[in-house]
Amino acid sequence: xxxxxxxxxxxxxxxxxxxxxxxxxxxxxxxxxxxxxxxxxxxxxxxxxxxxxxxxxxxxxxxxxxxxxxxxxxxxxxxxxxxxxxxxxxxxxxxxxxxxxxxxxxxxxxxxxxxxxxxxxxxxxxxxxxxxxxxxxxxxxxxxxxxxxxxxxxxxxxxxxxxxxxxxxxxxxxxxxxxxxxxxxxxxxxxxxxxxxxxxxxxxxxxxxxxxxxxxxxxxxxxxxxxxxxxxxxxxxxxxxxxxxxxxxxxxxxxxxxxxxxxxxxxxxxxxxxxxxxxxxxxxxxxxxxxxxxxxxxxxxxxxxxxxxxxxxxxxxxxxxxxxxxxxxxxxxxxxxxxxxxxxxxxxxxxxxxxxxxxxxxxxxxxxxxxxxxxxxxxxxxxxxxxxxxxxxxxxxxxxxxxxxxxxxxxxxxxxxxxxxx
Numbered sequence: 001x002x003x004x005x006x007x008x009x010x011x012x013x014x015x016x017x018x019x020x021x022x023x024x025x026x027x028x029x030x031x032x033x034x035x036x037x038x039x040x041x042x043x044x045x046x047x048x049x050x051x052x053x054x055x056x057x058x059x060x061x062x063x064x065x066x067x068x069x070x071x072x073x074x075x076x077x078x079x080x081x082x083x084x085x086x087x088x089x090x091x092x093x094x095x096x097x098x099x100x101x102x103x104x105x106x107x108x109x110x111x112x113x114x115x116x117x118x119x120x121x122x123x124x125x126x127x128x129x130x131x132x133x134x135x136x137x138x139x140x141x142x143x144x145x146x147x148x149x150x151x152x153x154x155x156x157x158x159x160x161x162x163x164x165x166x167x168x169x170x171x172x173x174x175x176x177x178x179x180x181x182x183x184x185x186x187x188x189x190x191x192x193x194x195x196x197x198x199x200x201x202x203x204x205x206x207x208x209x210x211x212x213x214x215x216x217x218x219x220x221x222x223x224x225x226x227x228x229x230x231x232x233x234x235x236x237x238x239x240x241x242x243x244x245x246x247x248x249x250x251x252x253x254x255x256x257x258x259x260x261x262x263x264x265x266x267x268x269x270x271x272x273x274x275x276x277x278x279x280x281x282x283x284x285x286x287x288x289x290x291x292x293x294x295x296x297x298x299x300x301x302x303x304x305x306x307x308x309x310x311x312x313x314x315x316x317x318x319x320x321x322x323x324x325x326x327x328x329x330x331x332x333x334x335x336x337x338x339x340x341x342x343x344x345x346x347x348x349x350x351x352x353x354x355x356x357x358x359x360x361x362x363x364x365x366x367x368x369x370x371x372x373x374x375x376x377x378x379x380x381x382x383x384x385x386x387x388x389x390x391x392x393x394x395x396x397x398x399x400x401x402x403x404x405x406x407x408x409x410x411x412x413x414x415x416x417x418x419x420x421x422x
Contacts, residue, residue, distance in 0.1 A: 001221055001242065001406040003174075003227065005141035006034030008181050011083035013108045014054075015293050016044020017090035017124040019167040024049065026089055026170040027057045033178070039063065042095070042108040065107045077113055078106055080115040085180045088112070090124030090167045091149070093135045097308035099147075100138035118180040122150040122173050127163030133203070145390070150176050175244040186417050188229030190290040191269035194222045195262055197237030199255045201329065204309040208341035212382035213299035214238070217346070217405050221295050222247055233265045237298070255300050262332055266294060270340045291420045294343045296333055297367075304329045333366040342419040343368040350376050360392055369393065369419045372412060391415040 010030050014023045015261075028035045033419040039054040040063040051062035060068060061074050068075050069395065073082065075320065088095065088108070095109070099121065104110040112119065121142065123130060130136075130152065139149060150173050153166040167173075182225030198211040198220020215238030222234045226247050233248050235258060240249035250265070252258045269292035303326040333345060352375060359373035371392040376382070388402040391412060400411045 001216075001223060002006035002404070003033050003178050003223075003406065005030065005178060005181065006033075007036075009036045009038070009083045009085075010177060010181075011080060011086040011111070012039045012054075013042075013086060013091075013092045013101035013112065014039065014045040014049065015042045015088065015090055015092045015095045015108060016047060017092050017167070019090045019124045020045050020048040022167050023089055024053055024168065026087075026173055027054060029170060029174040030177070031058060033174075036060070040076070040079065040081055040108050040111045043136060044092075045108075063107060063111065068107060075115050076111040076264065080117075081118065082113075085118045085120065085177060086112065086115045087122065087150075087177045088122040088175065089120075089122035089170075091121040092231055093123070093129040093132070093153075095124040096121065096123060096125075096142070097134055097138045100141040100145075110270060118148070119146070120150060120173075120176060120180060122168050125153050125165050125285075127165045128166050148176060148180060158178065172245060175227070175246075179229065179244075182227045183229040186420075187225060187413070190230050191233070191264045191271075191292040192225050192230045192295065193233045193235065193262065193269055193292070194295045195300075195332075196220055196222070196260060198299040199237055199258055199329075200253050200303045201300045201304035202254065202308040203305050203324065204311060204313045206312050206360075206371060207303065209303070211299050211301070214383035215298075216383065216385070217387060217409070218295075218297035219243060220405040220409040221297055224413055225295075226405060228413065231263070233269070235261050235265060235298070241348050246392040249401055250412075253305060255332070257333045258298060258300060259330045259335060262294075263336065266336060266341060267290075269294075289422070291415065291422045292341050294336075294341055294344075295416075295418075296343065297346045298332075299348070300332055301329045303324060303327065333362075333368060338340060338367055342370075342416070344370045344372060344419075345417055346372045346374075348374055348376050356390070356397075360389075363392070363394055393419070398422050 014020050027037050037058040038060050043065055051064055054062045063074055063079050066407055097107055104113040149170045152164050154164045155166045157165050194293055197215035198213035200208040202208050222232050223243055225232050235250045250261050252261055306325040306327040321389045343364050347359040355375050361372045362371045373390045374388055385404055387405050387408050389400045391398045391400055
């Protein structure tokens, strides 16, 4: 899924860590997403990567001690004015400690001190250097000052030690930076449950009944929500590959598991999250919770084997013909208590004549607030990169057109905003 950052501007700071070469991959991800990327390098960073490398990747001049100019915009004041977000990756222990205290003794730190937008840091240092009480205190102070910390990985480091300190994966840093750019007040800190994938109903230890659902639409919804700042719980049969690791993901197999985890997740979501406006208000009448959402994107089996078997059923035991006895699987939407939550169901149909009416019927039959309906031609329609959806509420049917699934997810979320009155 390609996140679109066209028209957005990013300032990438690189400090003197052995992992500075990974910043090249990060810059490439930003450029591929359409962002305008500017780079500032500390003197130590230039010992690991040449400024020319970043200039070739970004097509912009790199700000260094040597290149700073007051006859152009390439200086520590002006470069920050043209950028919306500043990510320092990697950020050494030395830089972290100086950033927290407002020290500005090199070009990168001067640029950071002059920058007034969202700041992110991705630490990369020896485990003991990060664990030192001076550094841990500095990281706490940065968090207090609204810095976003992209946590380092735990692995064998370049110095040979094993522990926390390796730079986060460039894709994770990319996700967090994109989130800083795309966050919306409506979705920010709102609890949202998303279900996805086709359930697998066990026949025996090697066989199951399932469907062609790829889970791609659900992943797009979960990612789009996360980038807008939502607190996402993703319940899925297809895993969380390609999604930010900070999305709380629950792996399930069958309809019963999905029901149980969805019930629990909805119950937790209903506890609510206070909006920032509410938390900052002294007026008790303003203490209103953000209404949580459920996006039921999963393709849940209608029937499940009545007697799932341990081990593997042998052909010699089953004979020439095999009759598999099925029983109705739990209906998740009908089973949920949907009071206090906004619910968006997804309905795929292959009946061109009656599909839309079947989708509209879900509003009353399942008690949902909206339905995302798409008409499929055949099994080849599953797993594609694009989709076409009509967003149905009791009052309106809105055609969202055909688009890639991440773009379509954004359109769905825009329509879903109308369902909340908080």
